[in-house]
Amino acid sequence: MPIWTIAKYEIIRKLRTRYVLLIQFLMPLLLIFILGSALSGVFKVEDKVLNPVKVDIVQSDSGALREGFQSFIASSETLNHLQTHVISTREDAIQRLKEGESEFAVIIPSDFSAQVKAGKAAQWEMILGHDYMKNLTAQMVFRTYFDKVNQIQAIQIIARTSSLEPLKQVEDVSSQHAAASSSLVHVGQLAASNSNYTAMQYYAASILVMFLLYSGMITAFSLQNEKVNHTLSRLNGMPVHEYQILLGKIIGNMFLSIGQVAVIIGATKLFYGVDWGSQFLTLFLICLCMILASMSLAIVVMLLFKSDSMIAVIFQTGIMIMTFLSGGFTPLPDGVLKQVGSYTLNYWGMQSMFQLMLGSETTIIAHHVLILGCMAIGLSLIAFLVYRKGGYHE
Incomplete structure (x- = not known):
């Protein structure tokens, strides 16, 4: 099928590009190590003895x-x-x-x-x-x-x-x-384990979510370059439907993002000792929702803005703002910023992963994943409507 052929060559072309390997695979691991090591003291929870x-x-x-x-x-x-x-x-x-x-x-x-x-x-x-x-x-x-x-x-x-x-x-x-109230109080724990996530766990989830969004920016560049290099007109001249070209390139980049997820999770677990929990299927579902949302954003931004510089500005500004508001750089105190951050993709992606790391109840995890999935589906519908209106052609 043309879709899988286009997806295959998209993957081959990306793997031959050095900056893609650097940004999508090596840079996240480096940032996780630096932030997790430098800020490890911030996440330590210790009981303090209070003297009179x-x-x-x-x-x-x-x-x-x-x-x-x-x-x-x-x-x-x-x-x-x-x-x-x-x-x-x-x-x-x-x-x-x-x-x-x-x-x-x-x-x-x-x-x-x-x-x-x-x-x-x-x-x-x-x-x-x-x-x-x-x-x-x-x-x-x-x-x-x-x-x-x-x-x-x-x-x-x-x-x-x-x-x-x-x-x-x-x-x-x-x-x-x-x-008087001792009989009304039940001492227990909300999670299956009595532990908090470490700095390495925190930034592993935060950086993974952030770079999955950056993979959308790289996808938008790839789609836009087909127009700039005038190769899209040649593809449109072949007996291939327009949507097959777009879908093939999106699927190719989605497989690259899945590979990125596997490398980051595997490397952080093996070399950094990050505990991602035991529900790897749910973790994959969370990452898949983030990838779907990222690819949908790539389609919307690429079709609305016609230059690489504007695509870069929109993506980088949006990702930085969402990462900050969601507490991706550092945990935010309760307040207006934290409330605003709860409306971002990063927040629900990170919180879903944190619940897995802490071994929370299934209902709590399902609640977070459901909201993240709804956001991803909503962005996919927006991308479909924008594509129907503008199309993917020169």
């Missing part, structure tokens, strides 16, 4: 809440995290922080109990030390006390009572909540 924080307390409040607060800081749960020391003035607390004698300071105003009793906003002043983790620990411990005070204050406002008697019982809040 030295906290200075300036207690100016002599109201009804003073007794409850004393019980709170004397509780066993609080003592596991804080070492408190009462200071007379704010200036002394600041001086002790500067000299390193304390690591955190709390200033309780004299009208704290009165403000709470009146149902008004009441605040403490927290003076941070130099250690971020110790600051965070102290703030979270005191937050448990504030939460309980706010809860009881809200109840009293609704009940229209000014009694602060229940607030005197605020003590060891964390342990009370833990004891």
Whole structure:
């Protein structure tokens, strides 16, 4: 059949081109090694031992809440995290922080109990030390006390009572909540393995997805070169349908991309120790969806833009933006960028591979693969409509 003949010669011609071998096979392996080695420390997840924080307390409040607060800081749960020391003035607390004698300071105003009793906003002043983790620990411990005070204050406002008697019982809040709700909590793990992916795994998936999209750019160049070199008119003059020429070249490049997938996965597993999981058929399906999407983009961009320079700009800009938004260069924190990234091909390709690496449940993996497949099919339909309108000819 003409389609397979064209595909065969497309593969032979590409394999004879050095830059194709360099870009599609060697460059991804080099980038995975560099990024995976250089940023390995970013992906290490280790438990940290939190030593008790030295906290200075300036207690100016002599109201009804003073007794409850004393019980709170004397509780066993609080003592596991804080070492408190009462200071007379704010200036002394600041001086002790500067000299390193304390690591955190709390200033309780004299009208704290009165403000709470009146149902008004009441605040403490927290003076941070130099250690971020110790600051965070102290703030979270005191937050448990504030939460309980706010809860009881809200109840009293609704009940229209000014009694602060229940607030005197605020003590060891964390342990009370833990004891009360222990039967409602099930400790387990979401994945089959209790591990996180390494930097080498992360960038193996990220670079593989990115270079599968770059294979679409190379395909677009190949399709465009047939026009530039005026060989497409000769092919159109042969007893071959126009769609067979296009389909043959696309199939040839798809087989090259499948070979690229096999080389990258095999080399990273053999030489870098990357664990791709045990579901290789699903991994192949994910890569096939990415290849289909990449080839569809190649058709659309090639038919809409008539020069190699414009094709290169569109592809490179789009791939870089999608890789960045999906966290392909470095994991992104929660926020607007991460939400926008969830609409990109890279995101769903990477996340599908990550779920395989972590041994997640079948339903979770199927969810990611289904969305990626829908995106690939959608791009294929767009490519078909663009081809029907413009055709592949000079």
